[in-house]
Amino acid sequence: MEKYREKIEQHSATMESMGLTPVAARVFIYLMLSEEHQATFEQMVDYFGVSKSAVSNALKMLESVKMVDAKTIGGQRKRYFSVNMKNMFSEDYLATRIKQFYTILDDIRTTRKADDDFNGELEDISGLYKMMLFEIPLILERWKRTIALKQQRK
């Protein structure tokens, strides 16, 4: 893992810009690069030289947004944490955000009953987000099929 220090720093910066805390960002990248793409609590505390609470809270946060999950091996108490790709930016998560946004737009549109150009724009953008909400599941559907095909070929 030593050889990855620099790379972890670099990618973590990007993840921080997407809203992760410093330690959470590092843990996330670390896990993806680690042997068997999983690691223990202790390994991460040691590697980064940060406190147990920092790692504990980072993991808690990452688990809460489904970016990471933990498994035990052979009934041992120790947990192995790993990045959970498939759930990460789930349909639900995206859908919620999109809905939140066009809900505001629609409300503003009906509140200001002006029927001017700006109301038209509000309607247009709201329409775009609704299209997105409709199209995204279709894209995901197609994506899943390409994956299924890939699996078959193996």
Next chain:
Amino acid sequence: MEKYREKIEQHSATMESMGLTPVAARVFIYLMLSEEHQATFEQMVDYFGVSKSAVSNALKMLESVKMVDAKTIGGQRKRYFSVNMKNMFSEDYLATRIKQFYTILDDIRTTRKADDDFNGELEDISGLYKMMLFEIPLILERWKRTIALKQQRK
């Protein structure tokens, strides 16, 4: 504008959860609800009773991400700020974020030359994001056509 106080508070909470600062969120919603969907610096300072620097910085931030822009009227120095719907979540902005993300995934995939299941997952998710990058312009294209049609009917 007085009658909107509550509504502005309510929607601003959502916008804050999407990453805007308190004042930026309020300015953004205020502008959409205001007469002619535009307002002056002074109006906002007065309405919210916050400092000029708070409003100035909020506007600076909102302009930098293309959510708001300013125009002058009749060569006057005073600027009228308004929400810039069409640019807001522009293709470029989305594209940059999406690229940032799959760039990390692709780099990690090539770095850990493991060729295991996890590498497969990385490739899958990266593929999804690339699909998105490809599909989004198509959706935008169709969206623009529906808008054009609407314009014609007027």
Next chain:
DNA sequence: TAATTGGTTCTCTTTTAGGAAAACCAAAAT
């Protein structure tokens, strides 16, 4: 039963972000 392991939670400190207040500045008006 005591000690160890694998964390979590609590309290305290440090860092950072958001905003206030005042100084500042350029353009326009007087």
Next chain:
DNA sequence: ATTTTGGTTTTCCTAAAAGAGAACCAATTA
């Protein structure tokens, strides 16, 4: 030439976030 207008920038303060360190706790092991 001075004052006013329409902001911007700088400095400072406060509050919130991130993390340290120690205490804690439940499960396991000795």
